[in-house]
Amino acid sequence: MKYMRRPLYLAILMCIAILASFYRMPALAQAARPIVLKGALLIDGTGRTPVQNSVLVIEGGRIRAAGPASTSIPKDADVRDVSGKTIMPTLVNLHGHPGSAAINGLDATPDYTEDNARKNLDRYLAYGIGTVGSLGEDEDLVYDIREAQRAGRVGGARIYTAGRGFLAGGKPAPGDVRYRPQTADEARASVRELATHKPDFMKMWMSNNFQPAVYQAIIDEGHRHQLRTFAHIYFLAEAKALLAAGVDAFAHSVRDVPVDNELIQGMKARGVVVIPTLAREEVVFIWAEPSKWLNDPFFVAGLEPGVLPQLQSAGFGEKFRKDPNLANYKAGLVMAQKNLKAMHDAGVKIGFGTDSGLVTRFSGYMEHRELQLMVEAGLTPMQAIVIATSGSAEILRAEKEFGTLQAGKQADFMVLDASPLDDIRNTERLSAVWQAGKTVRSISVAQATARN
Secondary structure, three states, X not given: OXXXXXXXXXXXXXXXXXXHHHHHXXXXXXXXXXXXXXXXXXXXXXXXXXXXXXXXXXEOOEEEEEEOOOOOOOOOXXXXXXXXXXXXXOEEEEEEOOOOOOOOOOOOOOOOOHHHHHHHHHHHHXXXXXXXXXXXXXXXXHHHHHHHHHOOOOOOOEEEEXXXXXXXXXXXXXXXXXXXXXXXXXXXXXXXXXXXXXXXXXXXXXXXXXXXXXXXXXXXXXXXXXXXXXXXXOOHHHHHHHHHHOOOEEOOOOOOOOOOHHHHHXXXXXXXXXXXXXXXXXXXOHHHOOOHHHHOHHHHOOOOOOHHHHHHOHHHHHHHHOOOOHHHHHHHHHHHHHHHHHHHHHOOEEOOOOOEOOOOOOOOHHHHHHHHHHHHOOOOHHHHHHHHHHHHHHHOOOOOOOOOOOOOOEOOEEEEOOOOOOOHHHHHOEEEEXXXXXXXXXXXXXXXXXXX
């Protein structure tokens, strides 16, 4: 018996070893090799001098190291040569509206659906926009989408939301879910209801009939719930009134007259942000003439089937040509660009946004156009890129997670075929988009880079 127990004992040990090995297999299978992208020009989003012939080490969806050619490379790494390319962070759009319109960009019927939101978030990411702040008009469905995304069940650009948003009292149009408080008490109650959903910030639309007591109550009650208020403005007088009331950010620029020193100094003293949305100012008139966008393969590559012929039709442009405010729209863009330059030079905090996602405001493409308009306004390509990456991540208070390509950050970046520091339009020469250390669907290189 003594000798018979020994084989049995060994057999049991062998079974235990096999079972242990079996249960270890999934963990071993999940341990992916580090990925190294080597040889690219690295623009890290901080504003520092870009790194030539860089090394970017990615592991577990995050950046393990980023630096010059001397950067240590793990022995077991999957090394990929990307010489001749440029790597920069994905963009952070603080002002979009995913879910508010159909993905084709032309359907004006209010239809806030999960399908529209998810498709728009995918479209943003395909264009290299890694984060979108949805500024109002969101139905409560947005919170489910946000939570599903943070749990890893929904992809696309990461979403931040202001929820429903606030407008002056009055009868809402069909599909308009915004709060419309008419008294200060109603305003405070609406903010308290909104706060139960834990939005990332609040949005209100300034208008002539918005009573000071009401918007003051929105801002004050928001601050009690640690919620910042982003305000839609147009006029200098509106901006000054809201600044005095304690607003935290302007969702558009002043567009009627040049900003003055009083506004600039007041914004600097309190750290109030302005998001110029220059592309929004352009899109409201650009269709009145044969649009240069229609000759841009990077724009065309992102259109849904059947949309291009509609945009090219004479009838589509005629609606814009007959708009009595056409000249004012064009002047608004010029003034917004002048005011951007003045505020940036004075040290006002600038955020990046476009108001894309609504009708004729095509998600993804407008963000690249925004960079171009910022440079046309007098900013350098590097200044525009910093605003659109680390600067806007900081405004979201998420700078520890994304916005720059530094050790510990999530590995979200674009790979470009040429440097945007040479020509800001080179952000359109998109080769690949990475999110959390993996490549995702991006706009076709063949279509996007073949210029007419």
